[in-house]
Amino acid sequence: MxxxxxxxxxxxxxxxxxxxxxxxxxxxxxxxxxxxxxxxxxxxxxxxxxxxxxxxxxxxxxxxxxxxxxxxxxxxxxxxxxxxxxxxxxxxxxxxxxxxxxxxxxxxxxxxxxxxxxxxxxxxxxxxxxTSTTIQNLAASADPEFTNANIMLSLDFTTGSPNKQGSYLIEVFTDSEPTPVSVKIDFKDKDFVRTLLETTPSEPNGKNGYFVSNVIVKLIAETNTSETPTTYYKLDEGDYKVFIDPIVINDGIHTLKYYSKTESLTEEEKSVTLKVDTKPPDITLNIKDLTYTYENTLSIRGELSESGDVYINGIKLNVLSPLSFEGIYALKDGQNFFHLVAIDVAGNRNEKLLTVVLDTTQPLFLR
Known part of the structure; x- marks a missing residue:
């Protein structure tokens, strides 16, 4: 680790x-x-x-x-x-x-x-x-640059700033003037306005970054000033609107842009992509859920409505263009069961249970 x-x-x-x-x-x-x-x-x-x-x-x-x-x-x-x-x-x-x-x-x-x-x-x-911050880039100048004179001494250097706002003292003394003199410097937090984005569900609950349920988006504006922030957003190619109520994101790949502003501050625009797919893939097959046949070999062919993977009895099939697949199976006399599962890129599943009955008995003609 x-x-x-x-x-x-x-x-x-x-x-x-x-x-x-x-x-x-x-x-x-x-x-x-x-x-x-x-x-x-x-x-x-x-x-x-x-x-x-x-x-x-x-x-x-x-x-x-x-x-x-x-x-x-x-x-x-x-x-x-x-x-x-x-x-x-x-x-x-x-x-x-x-x-x-x-x-x-x-x-x-x-x-x-x-x-x-x-x-x-x-x-x-x-x-x-x-680690600790260190004083860097120290430079000094004196005016006038003469001995036995009252001089204006300027020191410039770079140092780390305090991590909390408040008043801080800088004390100065020299070997010949050992009594410290001090100056107070006030530091405050930098004014900001920002937007937090919360979703329900809180994170993608499918595969490959997809949500498999509709997403509810809430935008929360924050500022450390006394001004009241307002949040603006737009979805895809729409116009900017004032955020008031939670936004419901439906199926599709969407781009949400948003920012907040106060009277004196404007946040840089933010953007997030939300991928939503709530529907399982449709499956079109060449056979019915219950099929009778007299042939010893069965071809199961089909097509998906969207990109995904297909499994029959746990074995993955190749999905060809345009989203078609085929499996060839030997049949035994009587009932043969095939469990077909289709999973799209978001993780939505569609399942079918196929029953194929092989009947090779010759029919009898009765007088």
Missing amino acids: TVSVNPSDRGAYGEYKITFVSHSDLKQGYDRIYLQFPQESTIPCTSCAYAHCSDCFLINGTRVGGACPVYDLPKTVYFTVPSPGIKANETVEILIKQSASFQNPTVPGDYTLKVWTDQEPEKAQAPFTI
Whole structure:
């Protein structure tokens, strides 16, 4: 297991990359991965929002809904495993981007992050280091540049800023003037307006980043000013509207753009793609659900209404263009059963049970 933080400065918002090997299969949409940060870290309360940014949280490159809190364990969050799941002995990489606003401890030093899963509850851990900021680019000038004179001495340098707003003192003294003099500097948080995006379900519940149920989207505006924010959105090629009520996203691949503004601030436009497919694929076949035949060999041919995979009795068939498939089967006398399953790219399933009766008995003619 490894943990890296960038930047590693104390009090900074860091990008965290955690890698480990899962020794058990983890099912998509079911199993969870847990991370426990040190007590000195700060985890934002908005971390469970689906799109605090559109891709704040990734597992093996796939976006996940958010880092949801574990309320009985401090500084602990969990992720639900995304599609296509994780195989045993597969390397897992969790990426928490800097825009997720996970704040480093404010005191430099060595810290430990722990990870475990539903299938492997024993905690693994790895160290990471938080560093101190340093004074850089020091420059000085004196006016006048003479001895035995009262001079104006100017010092310029770069240093890290405080991690909390408030008043701070800078004290100055010299060898010949040891009594400190001080000046107060006030720091405040930078004014911002931003939009959080929450979805129900909270993350894609199908395969390949698809939702397999209609998605309800809620946009939440935040600002640290006294001004009232207003949120605007547009879906696909529509016009911008003021967000008032939750948005229902139906089948299709949709682009949602949105931003918030106050009287003095305007957020940069954000964009997220939502893929929704709630319908299973239709199957057209060359035989009925109950078929009688006198031939020892059966050809099952069909066509799908959309891209997907086809299985008959657990064996995957090749799907050809245009979305057609065929399987050849030897029949035994009497009833033969065929379980056909079609699965589209979103994970929706359509199943059929076919019964084929082989009857080779010659008919008798009665006088």
